[in-house]
Amino acid sequence: MSSRALRRLKGKQRGQEALDMGSLVPGEEQAAEVEEEEGDSAPQPISNSSNQKAKKNKTQKNLSNIYELICEAENEVEKEDTNAVKPEEKGEEGREKSDSGDTEKRIPQAETGAAKSAAVDKVKKKKKKKKKKTTSGDTQEEAAEDIDALLESMEQLGSLTLQSDGCGVAGSRPVLHVEHRNLNPETELKRYFGARAVLGDQRPRQRQRQFHRSTWMTIPKDTWPRFSRPGISMTLLESRAGLQFFTLEHSRDYQQVQFKFMDAVESMDPNNIVALLQMNPYHIDSLLQLSDVSRIQEDQEMARDLIERALYSFECAFHPLFSLTSGTCRLSYQRSENRALYLALYKHMMFLERRGCPRTALEYCRLLLSLDPDGDPLCMLLLIDFLSLRSREYHFLLRLYQEWEVHRNLSQLPNFAFSVALCHFQLSQQEGAEPQERDTHRDKADQLLQYALIMFPGALMPLLDLCTVQPDAAVSAHAFFGHRSQLGQPPALAELVGLYVGRSHMLWREGGVLFWLEQNVAQVLLRVDSNEPLVEDCLNKRKERYQSPSRNIHRHVILSEIKEATSALPLDVTTQPIMGFDPLPPLDSLVSYSRPERPSVGASNESTLSLFFRSLLPNFNLQGGQRPEDDLEVARAGRELNQEVNRLMVAMRDMLANIQFQEPPREDNPDRDEEEWD
Structure with missing residues (x-):
């Protein structure tokens, strides 16, 4: 707090103390003290009953006025005040504010009962010291010490309140x-x-809302x-x-x-x-x-x-x-x-x-x-x-990666391998960061991006294609990044790569990112040509892993509706019916209630489609089997039938596409054609 704000606060504090001490003196003594402070504007002596009421009201406003004085002093630090005001005048001004009876000002909710009692104790101690002190210099020093101590206690209490409410340092919170x-x-x-x-x-309309x-x-x-x-x-x-x-x-x-x-x-x-x-x-x-x-x-x-x-x-x-x-x-x-x-x-x-x-x-x-x-x-x-x-929550992404990499192997997912590298690059480009910190992030970004390109080489060409960037001939013609790398990756990896490229390609169009990518691609080609052991190790990992993707990955791809990923879904997923309200339910689902069985229908009421299925599968039952094993058999037969029908439809489309109609030979006599047409 500045010296000017401290002087103002001291003057207001003295006015408050004079008011409080005056409320404790009954009768004529109170009137004499008030008259000595105010001069000609002093009020007339009041009776004992009114004196007691004033004492009660002023005691209740004691703590709130102290807090208000502190807040006002802080707010007036930046203001330019050319006319200096004496502390005695400010004391009078503070007393007038106290007598105005402003009932709208309240103590903030962060002020607890312990803070109130501590502030009251400090005010009482200050009053006792004021009575003992006779010189004005000693009074100002005591007031300054009490104010500083009060501010320090309030700051400590505020920090404890924030920590108790879970609003402390962000690093102490769970990552999720x-x-x-x-x-x-x-x-x-x-x-x-x-x-x-x-x-x-919106505000006027909210009043009429139900x-x-x-x-x-x-x-x-x-x-x-x-x-x-x-x-x-x-x-x-x-x-x-x-x-x-x-x-x-x-x-x-x-x-x-x-x-x-x-x-x-x-x-x-x-x-x-x-x-x-x-x-x-x-x-x-x-x-x-x-x-x-x-x-x-x-x-x-x-x-x-x-x-x-x-x-x-x-x-x-x-x-x-x-x-x-x-x-x-x-x-x-x-x-x-x-x-x-x-x-x-x-x-x-x-x-x-x-x-x-x-x-x-x-x-x-x-x-x-x-x-x-x-x-x-x-x-x-x-x-x-x-x-x-x-x-732009870069620090959250890095924290999630650091905490979950040990037990979740996030670096084996193409999206995390590329995104963490891009995150470090963005941090290295931020303004206001120290040069050493920026260089550290840039080195880390280069290292992670080169590892991602070596581990997932099939992501580069589709990424450049969606970014509408024509790659260099040395890159597109190289066997490591060419079409062979895309065709040779497992189906599960192709699904993950297509999902990341189709969703995040717009992040690589920002300024400076593509140039950074170009530099690291050139470094990767040098490392591949030098036959580093890391290249062979990543190739073996790609062959061993990513063979059978989990059902939740298929579910995510279906919900994302990204065509680069949905085109890589296996046939057993695309051929089964998918409901929008429950796509790909878990195989180990827990059902608390089941749909009641419909009444059986006679053979005469069976539909034509049911008769067709029965002719193909003698054990087919439109209402399902009576036993669980019968239901499983019917479900298996239905899936096989669905696959056969799909194959049949594909064959019919190929046959219709390959049919070529030949026009009959046309004679040169147009009159004969007209006669035949007639």
Whole structure:
């Protein structure tokens, strides 16, 4: 605090002390002291009853006025004051502020009871010392010491309060820590465009809005139907090793709606789903399915609105102990009731990314990964690096890589191998960093990029192709980066490389990145030509690994809808039916309730398609087998039939494509043709 602010604060403090001491002296003594301070403007002596009331009111405002004096002194440091004011005049000014009875000023919530008592004790000690001191110099020194001690205690208390609330140093938080304010896209949009441009005229309209429950993930809209609990609830299964395991449950009424939804899906008519949603406006699977239909029809606003309505329904059903930010709550993807929450969060995250809110999308990606970090059913590790680079959260990406590399082998994923190198390069280009730090990041970036190019050489040519860059002839003609490297990589690796290149190629178009890539490609070619042992080691790793990708990777590729990755999906995935509300369910799914069997129909009512299947497969039953092994046999036979039909269709398309029609020989006599035509 500056000397000028300290002098002002001392004067106001003396005025406050004079007021407090005057309130403790009854009768004529108080009037005499006040008259001595104020001169001609002193008030008339007051009675004992009014004196007691003033004493009570002024004692209650004692601590708040002290805090106000400190805040005012800090705020006036930067102001230019040409007319110097004496401390006695400032004391009078402070007393007038105290007598004004301003009831709007309050102590901040961060001030606890311990801080209040400590401040009161310091004020009392200061009063006792004031009575003993006679000289003005000693009084000013004591006031300065007390003010400094009070400020120091308040700063210590504020730091302890922040640490207790979990708002301390960011490095002490878990790597998947989620903040509530970052789940709202308006927080990010306000940072870019300002609050006035984002809010607009929303505030007047919020007064007329109907009551909705306060939620973190979505903001209820006036256009939504009136909310009534659809029949979804959350239950705490167990608590183990500091983790809490939850599950979602469906009521009997919701189960009946779910059966009707399955009938509507089998009818292949979206109007049936619309009719079902009109009767049950917060049915989750119907909202997810219609959102996909709206997105295909290029109605992005409706698709996003339906997903937000589903998230609102979920958040209203959360368990009181379920936390979005703690990172200790788990939700198993094996249970069919829980999958809709995963899908709703994923679709909402992708809408946010397309909307231009990558920081908010990154927060939802952390949330999805924290629900099941070991299983990672939607493979958020294939996406979190892209969102971190988009939102320029470089330090978070490096921390995640350092903490998870030991037990997750993140460097074996093409997206992390290239993204971490790009992250170090971006840090080396930041302004304001020290030269030594920038050189360290640049050396690390070169080292990691060269390793990524040696480990995944098949990613270079597709990346340059999507960046519309013509590679050098020495690079394209080299066997290490040529087409042979793309054809020789395993199918699983081709799927991962296509996913990364199709999603992140725009990050490599920024200024200076392609030049940095060109320099490191030249260094890699020198290392390959010199037959370094690392090149042979990476070749053996590519042959041994990436043979059979997991089911969650296929699920992520299907949800991403990136054509460079979907074209690399195996045949057994593309030939089976994929439902938008539950793509590729786990093979070890846990089903809490099953769809009731339909009444059997006679042979006379069997459809033509059923008779056709029965002629091909004598054991085919339209209603399914009576035993589990019969159901498995029917499912296996159905898959084989599906594959045979697909092969037949491919053969028919090839045959029709190769058919060439020959025109009959035409004679030179046109009159004869006209006669024959007549």
